[in-house]
């Protein structure tokens with residue numbers, strides 16, 4: 209038997225989907241960081257958690273989706289290489305002062321206390337292209353692989369607030385079970401936060 | 414039938430049921446290469462003589478190494494560590510858990526520490542911490558309700574931090590569940606009623622949960638039907654062994670259903686009442702079940718309407734127009750609570766304000782409702798309910814459940830889309 213006739217199957221790379229999801233996780237990760245400063249409800253959710261809180265949202269199989277890598281040759285032929293801030297995993301954690309920060313997508317050197325995994329890249333794409341509500345996704349496609357329930361509940365709750373602020377109603381509706389009424393979230397507050405949020409995601413963070 | 418785009422289902426507990434089920438245990442343990450079991454139970458179970466019945470039934474074929482009966486009402490990790498120490502000292506190789514939810518959860522915890530090593534259960538908290546097969550675990554439930562013999566979860570308290578820790582792993586599923594009506598015969602009427610209503614809640618919530626699937630549905634429907642047909646009769650005739658066996662089967666089926674489809678809002682509200690006011694789980698469930706259904710009705714009216722068939726039977730189902738089936742099902746559950754209240758001479762409470770402790774003091778004062786409503790956000794069961802619930806909504810539900818009045822369904826916040834399963 210010629211073993212070479214049976215090559216190992218290498219998982220396909222869906223670069224476009226990966227790139228799209230990378231942009232989404234980067235934006236949402238940054239949005240978490242900004243919303244932590246803007247919104248007292250988001251702040252309350254995370255302040256309740258222990259100081260070493262560090263969570264990662266990733267896609268299974270975990271190591272198949274490496275952070276984007278770049279290398280470029282600088283004018284004096286020095287090769288400059290590093291990691292782009294874009295990557296599929298989204299890591300959120302507390303910094304030394306206990307504030308929530310987006311920590312990029314590279315898990316090396318970080319102690320993850322809560323790991324949520326999406327079943328596949330297609331599942332992730334369905335979620336981030338607004339075709340599957342977050343509640344359904346959590347029941348079907350996102351698993352708590354490691355960590356504690358209170359932490360993941362806090363994340364989900366904060367995620368709902370972030371997405372409602374970040375996205376227009378028609379898209380955000382897909383993510384939450386019930387879109388907040390005027391009483392729960394006054395439109396003025398929502399719009400002020402939305403403008404500030406979008407401005408700061410791409411600037412000071 | 415609702416066929417979700419994706420679902421998963423797992424049930425790998427061997428179930429042994431019948432009037433002579435206990436006699437099977439020595440052979441079953443031998444089949445798993447185990448011969449030195451430790452019994453984990455609580456003092457109440459020992460006092461009513463159930464351990465003697467079990468020991469006698471297992472006979473001389475099996476030597477019970479030790480009986481650990483220190484399990485408290487709410488299992489806590491210190492007891493687990495202590496029992497694990499005894500397990501190692503006496504060189505046991507398997508566990509037989511006899512009791513209600515607390516004894517079974519303790520046994521699951523002991524099995525982790527005893528099989529995987531380590532000094533304390535705290536090392537294995539959370540999801541995914543248990544990563545390999547554990548030693549044999551046989552579960553003999555003495556209440557027909559919790560369904561713990563079928564679940565992969567154990568809830569164990571940490572008295573120092575005042576929290577309930579959750580342990581979840583497929584490896585924690587027991588190997589064998591033994592349903593023997595001799596073990597539930599001595600259960601007092603009001604406990605029979607409330608534990609069976611807990612099972613009823615598991616089945617109903619599994620049936621309208623976001624994670625429902627065809628396999629869990631079939632278990633849920635059969636469980637609801639069995640409980641509806643047998644519960645009142647068993648409460649009135651405690652010696653009805655056939656009815657007892659039926660309830661035990663229903664509780665196990667409900668366990669299969671909810672361990673795969675999850676529970677929802679009723680457990681969310683109920684866990685909170687249990688944690689803060691120490692209301693027994695089954696009591697909280699029987700009171701809150703109609704309210705949970707009522708609150709979610711507009712989201713899942715078709716699905717909740719289907720519950721009328723197993724609850725009311727084919728005649729009632731056929732005679733009720735489709736639009737009214739959900740409301741009728743809720744009405745029948747309220748009636749069931751009322752009937753149980755009458756049959757137990759008022760020991761089965763219908764509303765939160767009726768719950769009394771042994772000294773006759775009120776367990777849930779009206780002033781605590783606000784605190785309860787805030788605390789619901791800390792419970793995981795809220796994830797799988799089709800309708801969202803926030804503290805303001807919870808307060809409204811609690812107020813009605815306290816007073817015993819139906820929810821004004823016009824006042825429920827209904828924003829958002831219809832759920833797609």
Ligand SMILES: [Fe+2]
Nearest residue numbers: 611615694698
């Ligand atoms: Fe329950």
